[in-house]
Amino acid sequence: KAGVTQTPRYLIKTRGQQVTLSCSPISGHRSVSWYQQTPGQGLQFLFEYFSETQRNKGNFPGRFSGRQFSNSRSEMNVSTLELGDSALYLCASSLEQGARGYTFGSGTRLTVV
Amino acid sequence: GESVGLHLPTLSVQEGDNSIINCAYSNSASDYFIWYKQESGKGPQFIIDIRSNMDKRQGQRVTVLLNKTVKHLSLQIAATQPGDSAVYFCAENLAGGGADGLTFGKGTHLIIQP
Numbered sequence: 539k540a541g542v543t544q545t546p547r548y549l550i551k552t553r554g555q556q557v558t559l560s561c562s563p564i565s566g567h568r569s570v571s572w573y574q575q576t577p578g579q580g581l582q583f584l585f586e587y588f589s590e591t592q593r594n595k596g597n598f599p600g601r602f603s604g605r606q607f608s609n610s611r612s613e614m615n616v617s618t619l620e621l622g623d624s625a626l627y628l629c630a631s632s633l634e635q636g637a638r639g640y641t642f643g644s645g646t647r648l649t650v651v
Numbered sequence: 652g653e654s655v656g657l658h659l660p661t662l663s664v665q666e667g668d669n670s671i672i673n674c675a676y677s678n679s680a681s682d683y684f685i686w687y688k689q690e691s692g693k694g695p696q697f698i699i700d701i702r703s704n705m706d707k708r709q710g711q712r713v714t715v716l717l718n719k720t721v722k723h724l725s726l727q728i729a730a731t732q733p734g735d736s737a738v739y740f741c742a743e744n745l746a747g748g749g750a751d752g753l754t755f756g757k758g759t760h761l762i763i764q765p
Contacts, residue, residue: 542694571752573752573753580740580755580756580757580758581695581740581742581753581755582755583752583753583754584752586752594752596752628694628695630694636744637683637744637752637753638683638700638744640697640753641697642687642694642695642696643694644692644693644694645693645694
C-alpha cells in the first residue's frame with residue numbers, strides 16, 4: 539500500500555512569505571502529526587490532528603498552524619516566514635490518536651532566504 | 652524541559668561487528684520508547700519499540716534494552732551491515748499516549764567501516 543506522501547519535496551521561500559505543506563496519510567490512518575527537524579534542535583513535535591481536530595500541540599508560535607480534512611489529509615501552514623523556519627518538515631500518520639504506530643513521510647525541505 | 656538524549660553523535664563500527672547505541676532519558680513518566688532509523692533524504696523509519704513494563708525486546712537483528720533505574724535505553728544491532736548506515740534516534744512518549752507527541756533524542760550517526 540502507498541506510504542505517507544508529502545508534497546512538495548523541496549520549497550524555497552522568502553522571509554515574510556507564507557507557505558502551505560501537504561500530507562496524505564496511509565489509507566485508513568486517521569491521525570496526522572507534524573514534526574520539524576533542524577540540525578540544531580533535532581526533531582520537534584508541532585501538532586497532531588485527528589478527526590479534523592487539533593488534539594495536541596507542541597511549543598511553537600502561532601505562525602505555525604494546520605488543519606485536517608475529512609479524508610484525513612492534512613496541511614500545515616507557516617505565516618510570516620523567518621530564516622529560522624528553514625527545516626525538514628515531517629508528517630507522520632497513525633491509525634488512532636496518539637504517538638504510537640507512526641509511519642513517517644519523507645518530508646518537505648523548506649528553505650527560507 | 653525534560654528530553655531524551657543520546658550519548659554519542661557518531662559511532663563507527665566494522666562491518667559484521669555488533670553495534671550498541673545508547674540513549675539517556677530523564678522523564679520518569681515516559682512509558683513507551685521507540686528507536687527510529689533515518690537514512691539520508693528519508694523520514695524516520697520504525698525499528699523497534701518497548702513499553703516501560705518490559706526491560707528487553709528483540710526483533711530481527713535488533714534488541715532494545717530498557718533500564719528504568721538509571722533511565723537508560725540502548726539499541727543493539729547484531730552483525731552490522733552496510734545498509735545499517737544511518738542516523739538512529741530514540742524517542743519517548745508520556746503515559747497516556749499522545750500528549751505532546753514524541754520527544755526525540757539528538758541522534759547517533761552510525762558509520763559502517765568495510
